Amino acid sequence: MNTIPQTGDGYAIEITNMNKWFGSFHVLRDINLQVRQGERIVICGPSGSGKSTLIRCINRLEEHQEGSIVVDGIELSNDLKKIDEIRREVGMCFQHFNLFPHLTILENCTLAPIWVRRMSKSEATDIAMSYLKRVKIPDQALKYPGQLSGGQQQRVAIARALCMNPAVMLFDEPTSALDPEMIKEVLDVMVDLAEGGMTMICVTHEMGFARRVANRVIFMDEGQIVEQNEPEAFFTSPRNDRTKLFLSQILGH
Amino acid sequence: MDTQSQQTWQPIPEKPPPSLSIGPVGWARKNLFSSPLDVVLTLLGLYMTYVVATAILDWAVFGAVWTGTADDCREGSQACWPFIQAKWGQLIYGRYPLEERWRVDATMIIGVLAMIPMLIPAVPFKKWNAIFLFVIYPVLAFFLLLGGSFALPLVETPLWGGLLVTLVTSIVGIVGSLPLGILLALGRRSNMPVVRMLSIGFIEFWRGVPLITVLFMASVMLPLFLPEGVTLDKLLRCLIGIALFSAAYLAEVVRGGLQAIPRGQYEAANALGLGYWRTMGLIILPQALRLVIPGIVNSFIALLKDTTLVLIVGLFDLLGIIQLSFTDPNWSTPNTANTGYFTAAVMFWCLCFSISRYSQFMERRLQTGHKR
Numbered sequence A: 001m002n003t004i005p006q007t008g009d010g011y012a013i014e015i016t017n018m019n020k021w022f023g024s025f026h027v028l029r030d031i032n033l034q035v036r037q038g039e040r041i042v043i044c045g046p047s048g049s050g051k052s053t054l055i056r057c058i059n060r061l062e063e064h065q066e067g068s069i070v071v072d073g074i075e076l077s078n079d080l081k082k083i084d085e086i087r088r089e090v091g092m093c094f095q096h097f098n099l100f101p102h103l104t105i106l107e108n109c110t111l112a113p114i115w116v117r118r119m120s121k122s123e124a125t126d127i128a129m130s131y132l133k134r135v136k137i138p139d140q141a142l143k144y145p146g147q148l149s150g151g152q153q154q155r156v157a158i159a160r161a162l163c164m165n166p167a168v169m170l171f172d173e174p175t176s177a178l179d180p181e182m183i184k185e186v187l188d189v190m191v192d193l194a195e196g197g198m199t200m201i202c203v204t205h206e207m208g209f210a211r212r213v214a215n216r217v218i219f220m221d222e223g224q225i226v227e228q229n230e231p232e233a234f235f236t237s238p239r240n241d242r243t244k245l246f247l248s249q250i251l252g253h
Numbered sequence B: 001m002d003t004q005s006q007q008t009w010q011p012i013p014e015k016p017p018p019s020l021s022i023g024p025v026g027w028a029r030k031n032l033f034s035s036p037l038d039v040v041l042t043l044l045g046l047y048m049t050y051v052v053a054t055a056i057l058d059w060a061v062f063g064a065v066w067t068g069t070a071d072d073c074r075e076g077s078q079a080c081w082p083f084i085q086a087k088w089g090q091l092i093y094g095r096y097p098l099e100e101r102w103r104v105d106a107t108m109i110i111g112v113l114a115m116i117p118m119l120i121p122a123v124p125f126k127k128w129n130a131i132f133l134f135v136i137y138p139v140l141a142f143f144l145l146l147g148g149s150f151a152l153p154l155v156e157t158p159l160w161g162g163l164l165v166t167l168v169t170s171i172v173g174i175v176g177s178l179p180l181g182i183l184l185a186l187g188r189r190s191n192m193p194v195v196r197m198l199s200i201g202f203i204e205f206w207r208g209v210p211l212i213t214v215l216f217m218a219s220v221m222l223p224l225f226l227p228e229g230v231t232l233d234k235l236l237r238c239l240i241g242i243a244l245f246s247a248a249y250l251a252e253v254v255r256g257g258l259q260a261i262p263r264g265q266y267e268a269a270n271a272l273g274l275g276y277w278r279t280m281g282l283i284i285l286p287q288a289l290r291l292v293i294p295g296i297v298n299s300f301i302a303l304l305k306d307t308t309l310v311l312i313v314g315l316f317d318l319l320g321i322i323q324l325s326f327t328d329p330n331w332s333t334p335n336t337a338n339t340g341y342f343t344a345a346v347m348f349w350c351l352c353f354s355i356s357r358y359s360q361f362m363e364r365r366l367q368t369g370h371k372r
Helices: A051-058 A080-089 A105-115 A121-134 A150-162 A180-195 A207-213 A231-236 A241-251 B023-031 B036-062 B081-093 B098-119 B126-146 B162-188 B193-207 B211-225 B234-259 B263-271 B276-291 B293-313 B318-325 B336-365
Strands: A011-022 A025-036 A040-044 A066-071 A090-093 A168-172 A199-203 A216-221 A224-229
Touching: A011 A051, A011 A199, A025 A051, A025 A199, A025 A224, A040 A051, A040 A207, A051 A066, A051 A168, A051 A199, A080 A090, A090 A150, A090 B263, A105 A121, A105 A150, A105 B276, A121 A150, A150 A168, A150 A180, A180 A199, A180 A207, A199 A207, A207 A231, A216 A231, A216 A241, A224 A231, A224 A241, A231 A241, B081 B098, B081 B162, B081 B318, B081 B336, B098 B126, B126 B162, B162 B193, B162 B234, B162 B276, B162 B293, B162 B318, B193 B234, B211 B234, B211 B293, B234 B276, B234 B293, B263 B276, B276 B293, B293 B318, B293 B336, B318 B336
Parallel strands: A040 A199, A040 A216, A090 A168, A168 A199
Antiparallel strands: A011 A025, A011 A066, A216 A224
16 A cells, blocks of 8 residues: 555656745755655654645745745746645645634535536535545534534545545644544545545654555654655664654654 | 453433522522522612603603693693604604605615515525615615606705604615725735725724714815815715714724634635635635624614714704704793603614614524534
């Protein structure tokens, strides 16, 4: 399962010499990252290491100042049209789900397909229901997000992103805000998605998930990519001292 | 295997709460009679309510003069309802010509008929209803009330008065100020410096001036600045002044709501590819406006009552026309003014209270359980 698929042609995401600052704080330093189509990458690292900022740069929730980011052949620039184009191709799930509380689950899922993809309401509803089935909550479609558990909300968030039929999915610590009982149901959906061949970049501390699904694990600290390797090699024989220390801390207990 | 560890866990069955803690009895025990001081205060409150209520009822209903003429009201001190009966037409229509009053009635009835299905959430065709109410109806009302075309004689606005003027000013003020207020609130939070500065300038200017000044400027100063031959109707000038004034206040109320929406909502909308206007219109504003319904309604009620200030520029709203009718020598009795003010208070209270109740209903209805 962890082999890199050879079907994809070219890179889904190509980040070259990217730098970013928050004010005068240098948060991302000389990032180089190529993601092949169908590749599944897990990014880990201590808090404040810039992992979330990195994936938020990919769909322009954060703006980078130097270097280039090319997504699906489109280079990110200040051109609003290109930003919108990229955002249509990149789905994202957040730590706190960020569902729209004033809309039902179904409306959360159909909103963007209707208004951005210009689908008809019935078509968008069909697609939304098929993805809600895939994340195993079609019976909750007419409820509001506030009536669902955290795990269910995160699965809705995944379905909502999938409804736009994205080429790439970004996950920003999708299980960190969940009760332990609910982590598995979300990870199961993500594994299912990975098995379907989706290109994924996940910021997560779920090392079991990384071992099972990732083609590559990236370790970040101080805004840099410290080490990257296939999961087996990454966990059993890390090369960098910083990686060893981090792994001993998160796997040690 | 050890059978001792094979316990099946059973939850304790539910029990009803103690009977004295629920229902009206429980409520009264908790809220009215929970301590000796509470008992005293409750009884004192009941007694004072009784005294005030009987006094008002006695003055306004049981001891009041219901029929007759001004002469019947000259003795004693009680409500003089014949005065209100005699002036009722003026209270509603002002000096609107008698034979044209049906036009005001028609406008009000059409307005109410269009509003009722709009305000009841279960009634379908909201889109067409809204188009009628916000696009067709204002045009219709304009031609019906003002006339001068379609074989309707012209009734100039100085003749308008009473409840008609109160409703026209407050409804136009409310309908005109809300969209403008929303735009100003968005402008004040915009990333574009020019838009932001203009919005801040506008809001701070109108908030810094008393409404009376605005009305004076609109009715006295503005004509001086207009080119020769250009005249703007005085009522129209006041309407614009009130709408702009109220928009500045609403903008700040709406901005409060915008600030309460978490950043994650903007990010989720952006990540889905929604642009600025769709993010605002579909995601942010529906939530922000729901949050600030109490503040918006507060502004609307304040606006409704502030319209009484148009009196000082020579327009006669409900309160103005009541005050004007005191000067009628035929009705110069000691009880005329009391009755008139009482009537004005009751009518304003009914208007404001119904707005308030409706807004509470909408607040409950729009609650989708995200408060947990």
